[in-house]
Amino acid sequence: MDNQDVKLAGKVAKFINRFPDDWQKYQDWLRAIMSSRSVLLERYPAWQATMIFRWRLFYFMVYVASGIFWSRLRRYAHKQGAWRTVDGETVGEQPVIRGQYRYILQRVATLLAMVELTLCGIAALTGVMLAFYYQPTALGAYTSLKMIVNNVANGALILSLHNVAGDGLIVFALIQIVVMFLGREFLLSWFTAWISGIGLALTAMALSWTAVVLAWEQTGFWRLKIELNILGSLPWVGPTLRDILSGGSGISSFTLQHMYMLHSYVLAIAAILISITHLTALIFQEQQWQSAERSNCAANPK
Structure with a gap:
């Protein structure tokens, strides 16, 4: 050594x-x-x-x-008296934290929901700014993005903020699912918060997926082509979904316009609405849980 x-x-x-x-x-x-x-x-x-x-x-x-x-x-x-005891003895082999453990996780989940809503707002605001110059066509997409980066004032910063906000939304949404699971927020009483959290994570991933081809670069083009072929191989609904997304048999300006519409209108609006619903459900349910926990502590002081 x-x-x-x-x-x-x-x-x-x-x-x-x-x-x-x-x-x-x-x-x-x-x-x-x-x-x-x-x-x-x-x-x-x-x-x-x-x-x-x-x-x-x-x-x-x-x-x-x-x-x-x-x-x-x-x-x-x-x-701090956070362990639930009966006659001075710990219940079960694993002590159960009264209030503190779940409270900390629920507060973290609420803070993460606030971060997610903020990221949605940043992505939406920067997306609106980019939409003034972006052209969703096969001939204009790549050129318009280059123009935004090189010629528009603070265009590179706005585009970077848009990309970082989108990626950050995925990361924080996935982290929050883990935090909510550890806080047992998958129970029926937390149904709205749990489902909206999963929906927000899936919507954020869908936003990232639809943005792949918007730059109209080789990497995004061939990646989308492979993924559409995989989607088209699904039985019964696969070919129909592929044609709806691509706008035809191949990737063209119609595909770009379909992806732009999904990204900018359908999924973006859905992400904002889901994030608001998610945060509201967390705050409401957290208040309900704290009220019930205080009542239990008052009824069972040990």
Whole structure:
């Protein structure tokens, strides 16, 4: 083991040693990782053995840090009286957080919904600005975008904001689905918020898909052609859907106009309406849940 690996392992051990209770659980694992260095050097080249060893240290560090964070969170919640107990005993093997855990996740979901609505607004506003100059035709699409970037004041910035807002909407919508699932917001009482969240994620993906061909570049053209062929291979409805989207047997100006119409009018308006519905449902249901939780706490103080 070279000096750098020794120093790295020492730093990891020094960090974990700050938490004596956790150090007792993980020190054998760290020793096993350190002793595996010699075995790795025998089986692999030095550079590969170093990479494997450091990857094991990194994984160990992330795992231990996550465990320490969660244990500290549980202790804090216990001190704040957030664990549901009966006659001083914890219910079940896994303690259930009263209020705090779900409340935090629901607040995060609400904040994410506000971010999504903001991104929808940014995408819509920049889209309207771009629509003044964009030409949804096979001959004018690429040229008009180049003109927006090169000749229109702040055109490149507006186009970049539009693209970033669209991509960010997908990312935040997917993250929010995970957060809502962890907060058990898929239950019937949260039906509107849950369904609208999934609908918003799907709409954001559809917006990104319809925007593929709008730049009228080779990458977008051939990607859309392949995807339309895949769509056309679906039984019964596939050929009809492909013809509706493409406007005929091939990709042409009709295809561009259909995608532009779907992107700018149908899906964009749907995304704004769904995001408003989603945020409203989250706020309303969160207020209802907090009211019910306060009533339960008052009725069952333990």
